[in-house]
Amino acid sequence: MKVAVLGATGMVGRTFVRLLEGHPWFRVEKLVASERSAGRPYGEVVEDSPDEFRGLEIVSLGEFLEDPGVDLVFNALPASLSREVEEKLAEEIPVFTNARAHRYDEDVPILVPEVNPDHLGLVEVQRERRGWEGFIVTNPNCSTAVLTVSLAPLREFGIRRVHVATMQAVSGAGFSGLPALAVHDNVIPFISGEEWKIENESRKILGRIKGGKIEPAPFEVSAIATRVPVLHGHTEAVFVELARGSVEDVREAFESFDPLGRLGLPSYEKPLIYTEVPQPRLHRDRGRGLTVAVGRLEKSGRVFKYVVTGHNLVRGAAGGSLLNAELAVKLGYI
Structure with a gap:
């Protein structure tokens, strides 16, 4: 299956490319980036490129949109560019996106494969309502992805309320997101828009399909987001009020959580491990x-409290989107 990566020279785009090296289902056909990179070999622009892609010539976005020529698209473009690009492509091609542009559309899922695989059912709703042959599937904000993987095993105990404080890595802000002197020897207790995303995306992911859209989970999610001087890996302190359950029950739920292991997805790994001090x-x-x-x-x-940590560029971005695509293929949506 031929695929393209949009925004292939950015931080998330590079992660997509690295994860797609040697993929048994997806063959990278086109790497798409800005006009200033177009026409140059990928390895010349991205020095640590996998050998498989070093000689592949970068294509500009405008040229790509004229003739995509692929079966599937992974999008790592900025949100400001993504809405129109994704809608144009989705008329014919499935789009798996890291951008937030369509996360809050009622017929577009925010997918975390181990948490809400049934939300892929919205693909058919999209196709019928919008007249598309393709579709759009989003993955969540990086901190939301880590949080919801940890919350999913707790649903059986009746989640009543969730409070979370995040300690987010600087790579979540992109290559030029933070001046070095701002974050060095510091904790920045504000990330614009982050808390709203965590609070609302989590409830959509943990909700249910009803009437062709997602009915958000009924419990409160409240977040404080901070940036810390860590390169990769978001850490979160979580406080969850449950209707029932013991520490032993909850730990067992964490340790046994492996809902998609039987499907044989190429990129699949056990979603949770328990360790005393993450x-x-x-x-x-x-x-x-x-x-x-x-x-x-x-x-x-x-109230149960725990700490969770996960890789923001892999689990929280490119790797999550790659799993979304693999699940869609496995379940017959592509």
Whole structure:
């Protein structure tokens, strides 16, 4: 299956390219970037490019849109460019996107394969309503992805309320997102728009399909987002009020959570591991960056608290989107 990566020279785009090296289902046909990179070999622009793609010539976005010539698109473009581009492509081609442009459309899923695979059912709603042959599937904000993987096993205990404080890596801000002097020796307790995304995307992901759209989960999600001087790996302190369950029950739910392992997806890794003290430097690369580490589990009354950490560029971005595409192929949507 021929695929293209849009925004291939950015931080998330480079992660897409690295994860697609040697992929058994998807063959990278086109790497798309800005006009200033177009016409140059990918390895000349991205020095640490996988050998497989070093000689592949970069295509400009305008040239690509004239003749995509692929079966599937991974999008790592900025949100400001993505809405019109994604809609144009989705008329004929499935689009799996890291951009937020369509996350909040009622007929577009925010997909985390282990958490809400049934939300792929919205693909048929999109096709019918919009007259598309393709479709758009989004993945969530990076901190939301890590959080919802940890919350999914807790649904059986009746989630009543979620509070979370994030400690987010600087790579989540992109190559030029933060001046070095701003974050060095510092914690920045504000990331524009981040808390709203966590609070609203989580409820959509953990909700259910009803009447051709997602009915958000009924519980409150409240977030404080901070930026910390860590390169990769978002860490989150989570406080969850549950209707029932013990520490032993919750830990067992974490450790046994593996809903898609039987499907044989090429990129699939066990989504959760339990470790006493999760830390980004030690655990962000577990499962090639797709495994989330959870620990520090304690209980006070009906409130359970724990710490979770996951790789923001893999589980929280490109790797999550790649899993979305693999699941869509496996379930027959492509």
